[in-house]
Amino acid sequence: MCGIFGVIGKTNANELLEISQILKHRGPDDEGFCSIPNVKHFCGPDTVRSLLFPKISGDLDGAFGYRRLSIIDLSVKSHQPMEKDGYVVVFNGEIYNFASIREELEGLGHQFNSSGDTEVLLTSYIQWGERCVDHFNGMWAFSIWDPKRRIVFSSRDRFGIKPFLYFHDDRYFAFASEQKALLKFSKVSNNPDLEDAKRYLIWGMQNFSENCMFKEIKRLLPSHNLVFNVDTGELKTYEYWNIHPNTEKSVYDEKQGQMYFQKFREIFTDAVRLRLISDVKVGTALSGGIDSSSIVYTVRELMKKQSVPSIGDIQYTFSAVYGNYVADESKWIDIVAKETAVKSLKVVPDHEDLASRLEALAYVHDEPFDSTSTYAQYRVMNLVRESGVTVTLDGQGGDEIAGGYPLYMPMMILENFPNKTFFSEIKNLKKANSSFGLFLRTIGTRYVNDVAQRRYFKEISKGLFNHTNQFIPYGGRSKAEFSHMNLRAWSDMREELVDLLKTADRNSMAFSIESRFPYLDYRLVEFAMSVPSAYKIHQGWTKYLSRRSFEGLINDKVLWRKDKLGFPTPQKAWFEMGFSDFAMNYISNSKFLKYLDVNVNGVFSHKLLWRLVNLAAWARVFEMD
Structure with missing residues (x-):
């Protein structure tokens, strides 16, 4: 939706204007500034002309800044920073249930000047304080100046869909939607975290x-609030929401399953409905898998019942395809597109284009990323921009909540042992794109995880670094969680999914596109995590909860397809076709990689070589080479 930034401490107008321009891609429609703590509004060169604020100039004790991508309430009444009763907010995201919250607040005596969700968010804080976030169904990163408590209250949504980066020392607190913007604050340097850079090469994002990869910048974690006291300089963060997944042993029962399937589809349908609320055009990113297809079909069903203004007469879908490569999912995309009568738009990413955009991608993402799938998504978002669509729906989160990954099957079998389905599910491992070898490795890793991590580190780092023998741990829980499928899935949502959401945010906002995620409606996630694993993987079918929930909605060929690709690219083939030579030449000239003691003349897998060239590009773009 937007880009936000702010600083509490001495700053000046030129610095703030430069930061605003850095974030213009996140919000090309409007620009605003407000001094903090002495509240006064200012305009910049991109501020809507009808707003007659004085031009920002000179030195300030602090300020909030904002770049707007107009999605809901396109009028100037939703201009930010927004002030109400002395409180000031800058807000990036969407509160999908804002209409019902507004009705509740009106019943409590509050009045509203605008028709959007920003004023509802600010009024919610005025009414409920820091617990306002409990009322929100949406995605957000925001900061509020509270004049009574003399604090800046900030929050990030439950799943980390929207970014919030910050800097804090004894005198200053600064925040922004992207690291590159924070780097423009005079107090923030671009010093890299060298251990984090090495950890990326071994473990990924x-x-x-x-x-962060920048030593002086931190990120506010998902489901966390932040409070900064202006008078004392004290900063604290705390978690406001969490889930305790169902870990009970369970045997599949069809009658109980029917109740789960019906409820899952009911909540999902409403989640899609809410995410269609928009005053600009909405489309869908379609990969051909169950998750993205379920969105396209659900939108079609909603269009049958009533007009959906944000869709119009025809639904648009956007896909990446690859011709004859295994990664190509055109077959499934075309089935969905034909049956739902959408306008299907496709783009064909390729390795030569990837090489030409390498440094541009590094700039967009602020930190290195794991695979070329991120580049493919970038191309899809470019296609969205060219079509005139401003909002997309995306299927992220469907695998984690419904049991979609092959690793989940051996974990489900182990956690429910012993029961009558144990041997039959063992036989079904291959059907779920799993294997008996993975099952045995899962058993071993479950009990000797630290040993497994060290062995993996040794294998990857051998030949990568010239001299280092230092063990760099993974740092999270996900790769150590083998006790229960639901616990692993929740850990994956807290770690692996956060990486995917970060790249989705940067890719979409690079083209002034807002991405929304129906599977990450917190009601759906809470419900799905309460469903026993036996209903998520059954008779060798991963994602059984989704498959059965969408029976009669999605074409059976798509619904019951056995191959799981997960938005891949033909990365290995690209490297063999010439990208490998380009990458080796690029990393051989990287001073930063040599400083990390990387053996730039080593023999690397295409996955590791991608991380190396990506890290080298990042270092060059942010002037560390």
């Missing part, structure tokens, strides 16, 4: 950590 780690957006579940407070620490």
Whole structure:
């Protein structure tokens, strides 16, 4: 929806204007500034002309800033920073249930000037204080100036869909939607965290950590609030929401299953309905899998019942395809598109284009990312921008809540042992794209996880670094959680999914697109995590909860397809076709990799070589080379 930023401490107008321009891609429609703690509004060169605020200039004791992507209430009444009764907010995201919250607040005596969700959010804080977030169904990152308590209250949504980066020392507190914007604050340096860089090469992205690749920048974690006291300089963060997944042993029962399937589809349908609320056009990112297809079909069903203004006469879908490569899912995309009568738009990413965009991608994402799938998503979002659509619906989260990953099957079998289905499910491992070898490794890793992590580290780091023998641990829980499928899935949501959501945010906002995620409606997640694992994987079928929930909605060929690809690219083939030579030449000239003691002339797998070239590009773009 937008880009937000702010600083509490001495700053100046030129610095703030530069930060605003850095974030313009997140909000090209409007610009605003407000001094803090002495509240006064200012305009910049991109502020809507009808707003007659004085131009921002000179030195300030602090300020909030904002870039707007207009989605709901396109009028100037929803201009930010927004002030009400002396409180000031900058807000990035959407509160999908804002209409019902507004009705509740009106019943408590509050009045409203605008028709959007920003004023509802601010009024909710005025009414309920820090517990306002308990009322929100949506995605958000926001900061509020509270003049009575003389604090800045900030919050990030339950799943980390929207970013919140910050800097804090004894005198200053600064925040922004992206690291590159924070780097423009004069007090923030671009010093890299070298251990984090090495950890990335071994383990991949780690957006579940407070620490960033930039040493002085931290991220507010999902489901966390932040309170900064202006007078004392004290900063604290705390978790406001969590889930305790169902870990009970269970045997599948069809009657009970029917209740789960009906409830899952009911909540999901409402989650899609809420995410169609928009004053601009909405489309869907379609990969051809169950999760994205379920959104397209559900939108079609909603359109049959009533007009959906944000969709219009025809639903748009956006896909990446690859011709004859295994990664291509055109077959499934075309089945869905034909049956739902959508306007299906496709893009064909390729390795030569990837090479030409390498440094542009590094700039967009602020930190290195794990695979070329991120590049493919970037191309899809470019396609969305060219189509005139401003909001997309996306299927992220469906695998985690419904049991979609092959690893989940051996975990489900182990956690329910012994029961009457044990041997039959063992036989079904291959059917679920799993294997008996993975089952045995799961048993071993469950009991000797630390040994397994160290062995993996040794295998990956051998030949990567010239001299280091230092063990760098993974740092999270996900790769150590083998006790229960639901617990592993929840850990994956807190770690692996956060990485995917980060790349989705940067890719979409790079083209001024807002991405929404129906599977991450907190009501659906809470319900799905209460469902025993025996209903998520059954008779060798992963994602059984989703498959049965969408019977009669999704084409059976798509619903019961056995291959799981997960938005891949033909990355290995691309490296063999020439990208490997480009990458090796690129990393051989990287001073940063040499400083990390990387053996830049080593022999690397395509996955590790991608991380190396991606890290080298990041270091060059942010002037560390």
